[in-house]
Amino acid sequence: MQQKGRRDRSPIDPFSALSFVAKTVRSVAKCTSFSLFVRLFAGGEERELQKNYWVEHSADLTVEAMMLDSKASDLDKEERPEVIIVGISLFFRSYVDVDVLSLLPPYEGKSVLELGAGIGRFTGELAKTAGQVLALDFIDSVIKKNESINGHFKNVKFMCADVTSPYLNISAESVDLIFSNWLLMYLSDKEVENVADRFVKWLKVGGFIFFRESCFHQSGDHKRKNNPTHYREPRFYTKVFKDCHLRDGSGNTFELSLVGCKCIGAYVRNKKNQNQICWIWQKVSSEDDRRFQRFLDNVQYKCSGILRYERIFGQGFVSTGGIDTTKEFVSKLALKPGQKVLDVGCGIGGGDFYMAENFDVDVVGIDLSVNMISFALERAIGLKCSVEFEVADCTTITYPDNTFDVIYSRDTILHIQDKPALFKSFYKWLKPGGKVLISDYCRRAGSPSEEFAEYIKQRGYDLHDVESYGELVLLVNVLKMLRNAGFDKVIAEDRTEQVLIFSSLFLEISSTNFVAFQPKMWIFSGFQFIEVLQKELNRVEEERNEFIEDFSEEDYNDIVGGWKAKLIRSSSGEQRWGLFFAQKM
Structure with missing residues (x-):
């Protein structure tokens, strides 16, 4: 009988200290005043607003709810193999009409940190190949659902936490691959910058970051009362991660080198939509970065x-x-x-x-x-x-x-x-x-x-x-x-x-x-x-x-x-x- 994956239920919820503004946030979310909406963002309640948004949209723990799209099942079947590698190297890509497409770098036996893991669309696939997976999401009911689906994997640990929380303690240079799907678009600009710096710290030298975001505009067709998502230009993410630098105790400097950036083909083929974009970065010594690029x-x-x-x-x-x-x-x-x-x-x-x-x-x-x-x-x-x-x-x-x-x-x-x-x-x-x-x-x-x-x-x-x-x-x-x-x-x-x-x-x-x-x-x-x-x-x-x-x-x-x-x-x-x-x- 397989042992269930461990689950850390430590109190790493950064929102308890913000409970006193919950009523205000809900009121503003209903308000039609854009200026008030902007002031809410500027006032530092970004995390509470995003949490309320996902509490609302995770009441029904289905793929449709997580992807906010009525065609989520079909898109999921096509895009999941496109993102997850199954024994194919990073630089081997098929075009269309194949079962497996490779976007991720090799991670067999490696340590993987999955951020914004949701109900586990990718957790199980990652667990099949990785050595260890830490699946993290900031909505408790969502990560519990993930555990109910993927808890039979011995190499997966489930955690309810926010990636921006100062209480989230991940050791430096402990991770081979950081994987996130639709995470950064729910962070403020400053939070993205801070999280990118943390990524560099957590990664081993030679380790990789994969993230995928919705850019420019909404893709899903679900109606939403309010939508605090940040649909940014791709160049914002590229600049933030390009500008990341880390100096270790010995004076060595490291940065992130762009390995690849592309549209998610499933959305182009099904929706003629180029706004689903993913990036792959590698932590390298500063002098090793790609000079011609x-x-x-x-x-x-x-x-x-x-x-x-x-x-x-x-x-x-x-x-x-x-x-x-x-x-x-x-x-x-x-x-x-x-x-x-x-x-x-x-x-x-x-x-x-x-x-x-x-x-x-x-x-x-x-x-x-x-x-x-x-x-x-x-x-x-x-x-x-x-x-x-x-x-x-x-x-x-x-x-x-x-x-x-x-x-x-x-x-x-x-x-x-x-x-x-x-x-x-x-x-x-x-x-x-x-x-x-x-x-x-x-x-x-x-x-x-x-x-x-x-x-x-x-x-x-x-x-x-x-x-x-x-x-x-x-x-x-x-x-x-x-x-x-x-x-x-x-x-x-x-x-x-x-x-x-x-x-x-x-x-x-x-x-x-x-x-x-x-x-x-x-x-x-x-x-x-x-x-x-x-x-x-x-x-x-x-x-x-x-x-x-x-x-x-x-x-x-x-x-x-x-x-x-x-x-x-x-x-x-x-x-x-x-x-x-x-x-x-």
Whole structure:
């Protein structure tokens, strides 16, 4: 007979000292005065208000009550496997139509702290794999229900406590994984900051934090008399956890490094809702944090810089030509309803929204820049389209073979040093017949000028000549960069200016030989880099006063100077813009 899980019933209820304000809180909750409601928050009674809210909504201890949604049972069945890992590594993710999706880091035999455990939707799943689980919730009836369901697990301890309580005593560096689902949105901003600091203290070095929150707006369809939930922008949580630092007694400093951030796919697929977002952080030594991601978010793609780019390229876009080039390039893909598209370097999502809304495809957009994904999630509000966004490194993330129909990437691969390895991944991820379309900055063959070399170094680019991607001139590079990846059909177009363009179709008869080599030549009449750059520059100069009013004169001069420099390099032939198409036959 299995021993029931232990339950700590220590008096860790921080609300007993606030009982004298209970009547006032209930009265204000019924009041229609927003200013009074705000003053209540500011007055320090946040915890009492949140407790009353959940006492009300936990009268019926069901999944529907906990998720505040009439479709909770269906959503729970789909999202729970998406969140809980069952023997799959952190960086292996399936897309749709699979039984198990991996979001959590490995925790077999590890110590897990589950905060806001509720009635145990995740407790039992965690207990099956973890060494020890401490399931904590601040509503006594709720944690009792959890114990009645999961108490047969010997490795679970149940506790009624509030994560913000000063009486909650968890030893430093004692936890491998902190797991919370819909917790921080019921804390004030200051409480979130304090709790984040506690998380870093409780975690072992190398340990992980997983949390999931509702952002921007309500998702559930249950009617509520009042709703004290904080529907924040995702960037709030990202900033709070990024800013966490801890110094130990020996002077060593630690911080949280972002491992991943993504939408919960179950809500995107069922509700076309991108506001259910989860984060995974790891406690690391400060010098071990991811430097390139920091470069992108703190230097090249700062929030202000992204907004400047969007002003030039158009709403939702941060790549050359905005919606115009997007429409032309996407038309080459012959998208069909229900197809799966991976956008590598999705930016702020404009191309993804266009594909999903106009072709009824399902899109996964990934970008290493946290700032880019934060803006993409904001731009998704109200669009009701099937697009998932994730902060991810395309060189480390993996997907199952034959997952996508199309892989699309705009002006992004220039950041990648090992392009052949990435192309091999693309080939594996594509279904037979799948297509790759890439636009990218390139350079002419030979050594760049000092000025261009400095530009490349400053931005961390790895630029190749157009031919190295797949043009007929350098057959050896085709073999190295695309044929070795497995692609059968390769087309490379120099889109810098209207020139003669060559494409080639290689038909394989063995792994090393070709039966045919048939070049074709034509004059292309689509969008050209120099033409697009000039139009963008003209528009900014025409709107000079408005641009300076929205940003600054320094920003204006920076943009105009940058665009003029690109025009000079492109006109001289030094900087090129390539369009590449490949197909898995």
